[in-house]
Amino acid sequence: MAPLLDRRLIVVTGKGGVGKTTVAAALGLLAARRGHRTVVCEVAEQERLAALFGVAGVGHLERELAPGLHAVSVQPERAKEEWLRHQLKSSTLAGVLGGSRLFQYLTAAAPGLSELVTIGKVWDLAQLDRRTGGTVFDLAIVDAPSTGHGLAMLRAPGTYASVARVGPVSRQAGIIDSFLRDPSSTAVLVVALAEEMPVSETIDFERRLADELGVAVERVVVNGVYPRRFTGEEAERLRSLDGRGSPAARPALRAALAEHERARGQRAQLGRLRRHVQAPVSTLPYLFDPEIGRQQVERLANELERRL
Ligand SMILES: Nc1ncnc2c1ncn2[C@@H]1O[C@H](COP(=O)(O)OP(=O)(O)O)[C@@H](O)[C@H]1O
Numbered sequence: 376m377a378p379l380l381d382r383r384l385i386v387v388t389g390k391g392g393v394g395k396t397t398v399a400a401a402l403g404l405l406a407a408r409r410g411h412r413t414v415v416c417e418v419a420e421q422e423r424l425a426a427l428f429g430v431a432g433v434g435h436l437e438r439e440l441a442p443g444l445h446a447v448s449v450q451p452e453r454a455k456e457e458w459l460r461h462q463l464k465s466s467t468l469a470g471v472l473g474g475s476r477l478f479q480y481l482t483a484a485a486p487g488l489s490e491l492v493t494i495g496k497v498w499d500l501a502q503l504d505r506r507t508g509g510t511v512f513d514l515a516i517v518d519a520p521s522t523g524h525g526l527a528m529l530r531a532p533g534t535y536a537s538v539a540r541v542g543p544v545s546r547q548a549g550i551i552d553s554f555l556r557d558p559s560s561t562a563v564l565v566v567a568l569a570e571e572m573p574v575s576e577t578i579d580f581e582r583r584l585a586d587e588l589g590v591a592v593e594r595v596v597v598n599g600v601y602p603r604r605f606t607g608e609e610a611e612r613l614r615s616l617d618g619r620g621s622p623a624a625r626p627a628l629r630a631a632l633a634e635h636e637r638a639r640g641q642r643a644q645l646g647r648l649r650r651h652v653q654a655p656v657s658t659l660p661y662l663f664d665p666e667i668g669r670q671q672v673e674r675l676a677n678e679l680e681r682r683l
């Protein structure tokens with residue numbers, strides 16, 4: 376199997392708020408450092424990626440965030456409209472029904488169309504001969520919607536290919552579907568936290584991705600892992616100090632013990648994850664900095680470099 380960064384497309388998914396955008400950015404930075412011309416593509420997001428690099432809004436045109444690292448934002452609704460308008464231009468139906476009525480009809484009648492055109496745009500970014508004529512990239516990383524929606528997006532081309540059966544839409548959807556399922560071109564990476572819900576969702580996602588698409592998760596990245604500061608024995612001794620010592624030290628003691636408990640809970644969830652997923656699991660540390668910006672993303676990229 377080709378190393379992760381040698382694929383053409385990496386799909387980063389996971390439950391909302393787990394650090395998908397941050398991990399996608401760190402991965403992008405790592406790829407760019409290794410000389411891969413890389414684009415990170417946000418889907419339906421508030422352009423968090425640009426903010427992370429201190430750059431104002433990215434928009435739907437590719438922007439360079441760091442040397443060799445580009446960003447682009449795809450809005451599914453907008454992509455769908457563009458696509459429909461393009462299809463309608465050459466359609467005689469448009470003349471019969473009138474543009475806007477047909478437009479409404481098609482939008483309602485085609486579930487999953489916005490997913491299809493969104494993944495279509497992402498697919499285009501990953502091609503060496505881009506039909507839209509934009510910059511050519513070695514690697515596209517998509518900061519995909521959360522697990523449920525991410526799965527719907529990955530499934531859309533296959534569904535369209537089989538429903539449409541013939542014609543240009545079916546052919547195009549079939550090409551995208553094959554690309555997504557081919558492990559030499561596409562890898563799916565799930566970001567999670569070492570907490571009950573994200574761990575359960577990750578286990579479930581891996582199973583569904585295999586059942587519904589025949590695709591294996593390449594790797595799970597558990598983000599925000601707390602350091603283990605105390606041994607069990609040390610924690611016990613700290614606990615026995617509670618109520619004693621100087622009043623000033625008490626809040627610090629309590630905070631240290633709370634963090635210790637949280638780290639313990641995380642280890643348990645990490646263990647559960649490792650027992651239930653097939654994919655290798657890597658961890659990224661929780662960063663205690665007041666803000667996560669370019670410098671912190673650089674640090675996470677260093678960690679990924681060691682752990683991938
Ligand atoms: N390793 C980390 N340590 C500390 N904070 C983090 C870490 N990774 C992400 N964050 C913070 O967690 C929040 C959610 O991260 P984000 O990447 O936007 O998640 P998502 O894209 O999954 O919604 C952000 O405020 C981000 O700065």
Ligand SMILES: [Mg+2]
Nearest residue numbers: 395396420423
């Ligand atoms: Mg995000």
